[in-house]
Amino acid sequence: MSLIAITEVKKRFGDNEVLKGISIDIAPGEVVAIIGKSGSGKSTLLRCINGLETIDEGSIVVAGAQFLPDEVHLKALRLKVGMIFQQFNLFPHLTAGGNVMLSQMVVKKTPKKDAEAVARKMLDRVGLAHKFDALPDELSGGQQQRVAIARALAMQPIALLCDEITSALDPELVAEVLAVVKELAAEGMTLVMVTHEMRFARDVCSRVVFMHQGRVHEIGAPEEVFSNPRTPELRQFLGVQ
Amino acid sequence: MTEFSFWDILRNLLLAARWTVVLSLVSFTGGGIVGAALLFLRIGGRRGMQFLSRGYIQLFQGTPLLMQLFLAFFGLGLFGIDVPAWLAACVALILWTAAFLAEIWRGCVESIAKGQWEASASLGMGYLQQMRYVILPQALKVAVPPTVGFSVQVVKGTALTSIIGFVELSKAGSIVTNATFQPFTVYGLVALIYFALCWPLSKSSQLLERKLNVAHRNH
Numbered sequence: 001m002s003l004i005a006i007t008e009v010k011k012r013f014g015d016n017e018v019l020k021g022i023s024i025d026i027a028p029g030e031v032v033a034i035i036g037k038s039g040s041g042k043s044t045l046l047r048c049i050n051g052l053e054t055i056d057e058g059s060i061v062v063a064g065a066q067f068l069p070d071e072v073h074l075k076a077l078r079l080k081v082g083m084i085f086q087q088f089n090l091f092p093h094l095t096a097g098g099n100v101m102l103s104q105m106v107v108k109k110t111p112k113k114d115a116e117a118v119a120r121k122m123l124d125r126v127g128l129a130h131k132f133d134a135l136p137d138e139l140s141g142g143q144q145q146r147v148a149i150a151r152a153l154a155m156q157p158i159a160l161l162c163d164e165i166t167s168a169l170d171p172e173l174v175a176e177v178l179a180v181v182k183e184l185a186a187e188g189m190t191l192v193m194v195t196h197e198m199r200f201a202r203d204v205c206s207r208v209v210f211m212h213q214g215r216v217h218e219i220g221a222p223e224e225v226f227s228n229p230r231t232p233e234l235r236q237f238l239g240v241q
Numbered sequence: 242m243t244e245f246s247f248w249d250i251l252r253n254l255l256l257a258a259r260w261t262v263v264l265s266l267v268s269f270t271g272g273g274i275v276g277a278a279l280l281f282l283r284i285g286g287r288r289g290m291q292f293l294s295r296g297y298i299q300l301f302q303g304t305p306l307l308m309q310l311f312l313a314f315f316g317l318g319l320f321g322i323d324v325p326a327w328l329a330a331c332v333a334l335i336l337w338t339a340a341f342l343a344e345i346w347r348g349c350v351e352s353i354a355k356g357q358w359e360a361s362a363s364l365g366m367g368y369l370q371q372m373r374y375v376i377l378p379q380a381l382k383v384a385v386p387p388t389v390g391f392s393v394q395v396v397k398g399t400a401l402t403s404i405i406g407f408v409e410l411s412k413a414g415s416i417v418t419n420a421t422f423q424p425f426t427v428y429g430l431v432a433l434i435y436f437a438l439c440w441p442l443s444k445s446s447q448l449l450e451r452k453l454n455v456a457h458r459n460h
Contacts, residue, residue, distance in 0.1 A: 050363050071367055078365040089360035093378045103364035106374055148360075155364060 003028045003190055004049065004081075004159060009058035011044055018044045020214040021058070028158070031191045033201035033222075036211035037237060042194045045211070046161050049192065050083045063158055079107070082152030086164040088144040090136040096123060096147045097132040100154045108155070115154075122150035126180050142173030146180055153184075160184065162193035198238070202226050210234050245421045251430060257413030258434050264399045264409055265438075267331050269392055272338025279343035284350060285368050294343070301340030307401050309333045314405040330402035338395055345391060349384040350376055386450035393439045393446075400435070410434060 002025035011019040018041045026032055034042040047053045049060055051067055051074045060067040065076045090099050100119035104110040110118070123129050126146035136144055145165055152160060162181065166174040178200050185191055185204050195201055201208055201222060208225040210218040212233045218225055229235045283294040301309065314329035353376050361375040403412035414431040418424045 052359055052362065074362075075365050075367065078363055083360075083363035085356060085360060087354075087356050089354075089356035091357065091360070091375055091379075093382075102374055103361070103366060106370050107365040151364070 001028075002026055003030075003063055004192070005059075005061045006045075006049070007059050007061075009045070009048060009060060010056050011041075011048060011053060012056050018214055019048070019055075022211075022214075022216055023058075024209060024216060024219070026159075026190065026192060028190055029188045030207060031185045031205045032193070032207045032209060033205040034192065034194045034209045034211060035196070035198070035201060035237070036217075040211040041214045042211045043163055046083075046163050046192060046194050050081055050161055051077050052083075075107075079155060080157055081159045081161055082155055082157035083161045084145070084148050084152055084163065084165045086167050088136075088141070088148045088168070090144050090147055090151070092136050095133050095135055096128060096139065096150075099136070099147055100151045103151070104154055118154050119150070122154045123147070125153065126150045127176075140173060141169045142176045145169065145173075145177045149177075149180055149184075159190040159192065162191065162195070164194050164196065166195070166197060198226070210237065212237075245417075245423075247426070250417055250421060250423070250427055253417055254410065254413055254427070254430055254434060257408055258410045258438075260407070260409040261396065261399050261411075261435075262438070264327075264330060264334065264402065264407070265392070265396045268334035268338050268399070269395050271331070271335035272342055272395070275335060275339035276342030276346065279339055280346045280350070281372070283343060283347055285372070298340045298344050301337055302344065306333070306337050306398055307404065309337055310401055310405050326402070326405050326407040329405055330399075330407045334395070334398060334402070337398065338391075341391060341394070342388065345387050346380070346384055349380040349387070352383055353379050382453050385453060386446050389442060389449060390446040393442045396438050396442070397435065 004024075004026040006022055006024045006026075009019055009022045010017065022041075022045055024032075034045065036042045044053060048055050048067075049062070051069070054069045055067070062077055062080050065080055066073065067077055068074075090096075091102065094102060097116065097119050100122055101112070101115040104115040104118060105112060120129060120132060123132055126149050128143060128146055128150065131139060131143060131147070136147070139147065148165075149160075165181075166177050169177065174197070178197065181191065181193070182200075182204050193205075205222050207219065208222045209216055210225060210233075218229065218231055218234050225234070226238065229238055229240065279294045279297065282290040283298070284291075286294065310329065310333045313333040314324055314326065317324045317329070357375055357379070358371060361371045366374070399409055400411040402409060403415065406412070408416070410431055414427050418427045421427065
């Protein structure tokens with residue numbers, strides 16, 4: 001039984017068809033990396049899974065919650081999948097702790113005391129328990145991204161979507177964020193990540209999806225995809241001949 | 242003929258200035274409430290509502306306040322509805338202020354990065370929750386200086402209501418002039434009183450801008 005079922009999804013921006021019929025089934029606990037050139041539609045696909053973009057055809061079902069573009073269905077969907085962004089998107093007017101507490105209190109109506117306890121636990125999980133009262137401004141990029149992960153985790157999603165979460169980071173800060181993601185993967189969290197970190201994709205992911213021109217061009221276990229690329233496009237993308 | 246002392250003139254003008262202050266406060270508060278409603282419709286409402294709200298704003302920004310006052314005062318009279326000057330003045334000024342505030346605030350809301358909407362949406366928040374907890378707290382900081390700055394326009398806008406016979410500072414000025422034949426003294430005082438009302442507002446707008454900019458390093 002797949003946790004995320006993406007079936008024949010098509011998405012157009014005006015005349016430009018960005019997704020041309022994507023079908024992927026993701027099982028619980030799988031860690032899927034989506035790779036591909038910019039413009040191949042990988043970020044768009046991820047944003048569709050979270051309902052940040054509408055789809056024109058096909059269906060997306062996450063743990064029984066169908067993606068329909070009305071507020072009730074969207075909310076149900078978003079409670080199941082958390083999303084982490086390239087630009088962190090922390091709320092700058094709230095402390096790290098406040099960022100993690102807000103949606104629990106507002107969306108789930110968790111009492112403040114419980115929300116705070118969860119927030120402390122989640123920040124501890126990403127190694128930032130001591131930064132509870134720090135404003136996003138006062139944190140490094142890597143720390144901000146880890147707070148964003150804690151914020152998504154606090155909603156207890158069954159899957160996390162990561163949209164190039166290390167691309168805006170200085171090289172020396174990438175490792176601390178990937179370490180957190182690796183830990184989540186080890187704990188059995190279902191992860192779908194658009195990434196440029198090929199080493200990471202190879203080491204941690206259970207499957208790799210190579211997207212090209214709006215289609216799933218190759219899909220398979222990382223060893224297979226990285227060591228034995230079948231199509232010239234993937235070979236070119238990976239820089240092997 | 243009665244002689245009027247300087248104190249007589251000043252006292253009468255100050256008494257009338259109270260109405261300028263009251264009218265400004267009413268317009269600004271009412272305009273703020275209506276403006277906020279317009280803002281919500283303008284950026285988050287259904288398409289028809291967005292269209293209506295935009296049309297409203299363009300209509301009120303694109304016609305002189307004086308015409309709006311005339312329409313509220315004489316226009317409704319044509320339908321047999323007797324509108325007292327104070328009511329017409331309040332209604333017209335509230336509607337006019339609302340249009341400008343909605344547009345000022347829209348700019349402030351749109352200055353908030355798109356990622357803030359996306360992040361809060363991805364956490365399951367609905368439109369009103371996003372506005373209340375994420376967007377407005379940030380937009381408010383941006384909005385304070387231009388809003389306070391605009392309040393000066395409201396104070397000066399109240400002067401126009403003298404034309405439909407509402408006795409505020411300007412109207413009192415003409416009445417006192419007619420009685421005293423000292424236009425220079427009277428209107429000079431009127432101008433000074435307006436200045437005394439407006440200058441602290443513009444000054445505080447400047448101060449707030451500097452203060453909030455420092456606190457707003459992120460953008």
